Amino acid sequence: MMDYIKININRRSAYSIFALVLGLTFNNLEAQVPANSTPAPTNINQNGCPCIFQDNRVLFTVNAPEATKVQLDLGKLYDMQKDDKGLWMVTTDPQVPGFHYYSLVIDDFKFADPASESFYGTGRMASAIDVPEAGADFYNIKDVPHGKISSHVYFSKTTGTWRNINIYTPPGYDENTNKNYPVLYIQHGGGEDERGWAVQGKTNFILDNLIAEGKAVPMIVAIPNGNVTKPGVNARGYNDEAMAVFKEEYFENIIPFVEKNYRVKPDAANRAISGLSMGGGQAFFTGLRNTDTFDYVGVFSTGLFGGIREQASFDAESVIPGILTTPQKFNDNLKVFYISVGEQDNRIEATKKLIETFKTKGLHVEFASFPGDHEWQVWRKSLHDFAQKLFK
Secondary structure, eight states, X not given: OGGGOOOOOOHHHHHHHXXXXXXXXXTXXXXXXXXXXXXXXTBSSTTSSSEEETTSOEEEEEEOTTOSOEEEEESEEEEOXXXXXXXXXXXXXXXXXXXEEEEEEETTEEEOOTTBOEEEETXXXXXXXXXXXXXXXXXXXXXXXXXXXXXXXXXXXXXXXXXXXXXXXXXXXXXXXXXOBOEEEEEOOTTOOTHHHHTTTOHHHHHHHHHHTTXXXXXXXXXXXXXXXXXXXXXXXXXXXXXXXHHHHIIIIIHHHHHHHSOBOOSGGGEEEEEEXXXXXXXXXXXXXXXXXXXXXXXXXXXXXXXXXXXXXXXHHHHSTTTTTSHHHHHHHOXXXXXEEETTSTTHHHHHHHHHHHHHTTOOOEEEEESSSSSHHHHHHHHHHHHTTSOO
């Protein structure tokens, strides 16, 4: 009901913004790809910019002749310079390889860049640039047999709503109709949804390549929306209420949907649960509290253990009773308990401290760290590593 929304923009400002948006529509028409650079793989126009130099500096251009100030927000704020044709440009510092969200800031208003694809992350649709990493081709499209990702809707009795889920099926699934498969359930992070692992995470290409190399068994990957609410319940954070609602969504809706609609092996030995950040915490709670349902648990870059804000020390024993006092029970019930984190992530010290506690108490846990902060390149590598340990 627009009549009831107070908008603090005068008519002149509104016309200015409208003109800027029209100008942005034709962004990059005048931009030239400079020597010793290549268009970013996330570009809409593969003959234009953003352009990545060999040292990972990135050239951004914006065609906004009516603008008075243009900036690039790429974690760091860069001022752009305008030429005599109204084309704004800036070359950034060298960027860490991987996937980075960004915005254009034009006369103090934030815009998505029409030169780049937009992705759902950080709680909104946002532009992003994917900076390739030398020697890391495990998530690239290769000339191998390909599986597919299918999108579905299902009705959740927990939330009382229709919800989305993406399902990866491996190469040969449609042809080998007598074969059943194990399932990896994988969760996104905060501000993301079921699109995260399917799009930014490149789950299908990572699995296609691993399966073709014989490094991973063919598996189904279920990618649900982990933002679960229930009427009348405070299902936020990692409190017991929230984790109970998350478990209910999984056990009453997600797992039954997958097992009804796909040819799966329906037992704990053929189920894995994992996730990144918020989803890593959800996997920790749900997997370790239900080792009769999941034999494999993967936790990527969770802040549950500490390192992201002032919080009380994490008490693993109170969260997962017996994990420190009767660790052999978990060792017997879990085939793989895996934790990973980025080497530049603020979460790493708290994570390493807990890993040391687990090992001192005799709990079997596999730990991996990868170069990078709290970002998709770390999580792609985590999935690539974790998937090779499953169902063997």
